[in-house]
Amino acid sequence: MAEPIIEVKNLSVIYNKGKSNEVRSLEDANVKIYPQEYIIIFGPSGCGKSTLLYSISGLQAPTTGEVIIEGKNISHMTKKEKVALHQSGIGMVFQAFYLISTISILDNVCLPKVFRGEDRKKRSEKGMELLRRFGIEAQADKLPEQLSGGQKQRVAIARSLVNEPQVILADEPVGNLDSESAQNVLDILKNINEQDKKTIIMVTHNPDHLRYADRIIRMKDGRIIGEEVNRDKRPKGTVGEMNEEQIVAEEKKTAEEEVPNEVKILMRTFKNFSPQQIGSLLVPFKAKQLMSHVISELTEDQLNSAENFLKDVLFKNIGIKDLQKSLDLDFDKGGSGWNKLRAESFSKRIGDILEQVEIIKTKPSAEAAASLADYLLSIFKVKMDSEIKLHFQSFLKLRIDNKIDGSGLDQRLDAPINVGGVGLYRNTAEKMVREVEILMLLRYSS
Numbered sequence: 027m028a029e030p031i032i033e034v035k036n037l038s039v040i041y042n043k044g045k046s047n048e049v050r051s052l053e054d055a056n057v058k059i060y061p062q063e064y065i066i067i068f069g070p071s072g073c074g075k076s077t078l079l080y081s082i083s084g085l086q087a088p089t090t091g092e093v094i095i096e097g098k099n100i101s102h103m104t105k106k107e108k109v110a111l112h113q114s115g116i117g118m119v120f121q122a123f124y125l126i127s128t129i130s131i132l133d134n135v136c137l138p139k140v141f142r143g144e145d146r147k148k149r150s151e152k153g154m155e156l157l158r159r160f161g162i163e164a165q166a167d168k169l170p171e172q173l174s175g176g177q178k179q180r181v182a183i184a185r186s187l188v189n190e191p192q193v194i195l196a197d198e199p200v201g202n203l204d205s206e207s208a209q210n211v212l213d214i215l216k217n218i219n220e221q222d223k224k225t226i227i228m229v230t231h232n233p234d235h236l237r238y239a240d241r242i243i244r245m246k247d248g249r250i251i252g253e254e255v256n257r258d259k260r261p262k263g264t265v266g267e268m269n270e271e272q273i274v275a276e277e278k279k280t281a282e283e284e285v286p287n288e289v290k291i292l293m294r295t296f297k298n299f300s301p302q303q304i305g306s307l308l309v310p311f312k313a314k315q316l317m318s319h320v321i322s323e324l325t326e327d328q329l330n331s332a333e334n335f336l337k338d339v340l341f342k343n344i345g346i347k348d349l350q351k352s353l354d355l356d357f358d359k360g361g362s363g364w365n366k367l368r369a370e371s372f373s374k375r376i377g378d379i380l381e382q383v384e385i386i387k388t389k390p391s392a393e394a395a396a397s398l399a400d401y402l403l404s405i406f407k408v409k410m411d412s413e414i415k416l417h418f419q420s421f422l423k424l425r426i427d428n429k430i431d432g433s434g435l436d437q438r439l440d441a442p443i444n445v446g447g448v449g450l451y452r453n454t455a456e457k458m459v460r461e462v463e464i465l466m467l468l469r470y471s472s
Contacts, residue, residue: 030059031061031192034056036090049247052248055249061192065243066242068235076197081228116194118194162180179211193224223318242254328362347373350369383469392423398462405459422435
């Protein structure tokens with residue numbers, strides 16, 4: 027009988043354990059994954075899918091329980107063994123791509139081989155082979171900013187494969203892509219599973235993706251609630267944890283939960299959120315959104331460390347000055363290893379956002395809208411005459427009062443002045459709306 031390539035036993039991840047603001051991101055998870063399976067971890071955003079995936083990768087340390095890969099407990103691995111695991115045992119594909127903006131596409135793909143000290147000619151040959159396979163060899167000498175989102179994700183997949191790992195972990199890999207690019211990436215992952223015989227574990231909230239899976243692990247509120255099987259590649263005798271009738275009952279229960287109007291409005295912008303996340307505003311989820319909104323390209327370790335400090339800020343365990351010091355501190359001293367200027371600018375940006383959130387939460391909506399207007403015009407360097415600014419403020423007030431959603435605000439900011447809009451450039455309007463929606467998310471409390 028084949029042994030599982032990955033086994034998760036009684037795994038829990040708890041933030042601020044024992045404190046009043048304790049958050050249980052993952053509880054008592056048990057999973058066995060077998061060689062060459064295509065597994066989808068499915069559920070609403072914030073239900074613990076990514077936490078489970080990062081725990082499997084070794085990027086998230088468990089509070090209790092264990093993750094065993096090819097017979098080895100990750101928590102018991104030496105530093106050298108963990109490096110080997112991340113270099114050649116597993117490949118990671120992220121929603122945000124995480125390509126390095128200052129080096130070429132080919133060099134991005136070959137980066138894992140650079141860390142292993144491999145010969146430049148050999149690694150370049152391997153990198154070009156993968157770029158040709160995914161139809162982007164013509165982009166080899168370009169920088170990431172010159173590529174479309176779909177092309178960037180193909181580069182990220184090529185990078186994940188360059189050291190020939192047996193397992194590919196994909197966290198919402200098509201979340202930032204248009205439908206055509208998304209389909210292309212999903213087809214590539216399917217091909218990697220079927221042709222290359224790689225084990226694929228993909229996180230998604232999109233039910234349209236479930237047909238690709240051999241097995242679907244369903245999650246809700248930090249727990250695994252069951253599984254479905256499309257094609258069973260496991261040894262005979264292995265069974266799921268919940269039957270179809272129970273799964274349907276759970277889904278119906280979730281769908282029937284009452285959702286307040288303010289929550290519904292936020293969910294139109296943050297479409298991947300569940301009512302539970304919006305209602306309780308889990309700080310780790312807000313931290314992830316705020317990180318992706320503010321930060322530019324950094325290494326994965328730098329981002330993960332900074333996100334943890336950002337959670338402490340949102341939990342009010344530390345202040346902005348403490349955040350800046352922690353970001354600037356070296357890794358071996360418990361910091362994030364950023365440089366001083368980046369830490370300073372990032373901390374100031376977070377501080378400005380949180381200050382504006384406090385104004386929106388505590389001031390009358392008209393006063394908050396006036397402050398928000400000045401804030402947006404300042405950070406996006408936009409000038410308006412007094413009459414147009416009054417229109418601008420009135421639209422912001424409507425959003426603060428939840429009379430319109432992000433889409434409604436976007437339409438008003440983008441509309442020409444002669445039809446009552448603000449007349450902003452399309453790109454500027456979109457950026458402003460995104461900023462406002464982040465503020466609205468952070469101000470909301472149950």
